[in-house]
Amino acid sequence: MPVSLYMLMCLHDPAHGYYATRPAFNVDFTTAPETSQVFGELLGLWAAHEWMAMGSPSPFWLIELGPGRGVMMADMLRAGRAVPGFIEAAQVTLIEASPALREEQSERLSDYTITHSDSLDAVPAGPCIIIGNEFLDCMAVRQFVRDGNGWRERQIGFSGANRLAFGIGPSAELPSNVLPVGDHVEVAPALETFVESVARRFRHDPGRALLVDYGPDDRSPGDTLRAYRQGAQVDPLADPGACDLTADVDFGRLGRICASEGLAVHGPMQQGYFLTRLGAWERTRALAAANPERADEITAAVTRLVAPEDMGALFKAVCLAPVAAAAPPGF
């Protein structure tokens, strides 16, 4: 089978898939909103700023893609209360594949009226702000290997009785919006569908989509499929369905797809710069002053998000917007 089908089955199989059965936050992996509340708070204020830039539409859709445990939305909404009218206007809807995580999100956000939606297309028309942290890296990727002047698709199958192995399939065409460097390239077909869906919304109503994720900004990823279990990187073929699988995001291709759909892209901007420009250190100092017994811990967590040798340079923020909109804060 193609690598993309393997990834889809491992993550989303309703009986045995990772997200259906055992997404283990803070065990298999830790994300930015799980590291510091400052992350979600700054994104909440970012969203409120863009809501005002859109003319403060009421109501509007506040859509989160892959909200995990719901921590980021809780931090966003708490911070968003500082902006009059924002919370009252926000119709929060969460797009989440995992039934277990949907339940946890509903509990954590029980002070607010929220709904779940099956996909972006399922959210009714209207102005919207879309946010997603570590959502695009979950998209299933096809892998291609150079063969002379052409390409072949990498596949996964059995080698021996019970062992999975990579192999090379028939020759295949690369999509035109991929710019490979080297002999391996990864392509997430769903990235195209996703941007088309955002573009369709923004053609009729004002909107912004802010995505934070990891990946190179200047070339298409090669072989970056990775599996994580209990904080360690493991063999992606060793225990299908038991590990989180991810791949780098191709920000260059994302930009090219947006251009062909008539959308502007701001960024990719390194997370460290993005958060610093949004006021990460001002907020950290205020939090530390209010909680002196936790000041070191609070500062260390934000340092992890911002420092280039930690998450600050690897992670990037991009904003998809209608071309006429002014550059959003942080870019």
Ligand code: SAH
């Ligand atoms: N944003 C959260 C979680 C990131 S993990 C955080 O930063 O902590 C990825 C999230 O996306 C999980 O909640 C996972 O269940 C969800 N997810 C992955 N693929 C999805 C899909 N195709 N549709 C909806 N949700 C998906």
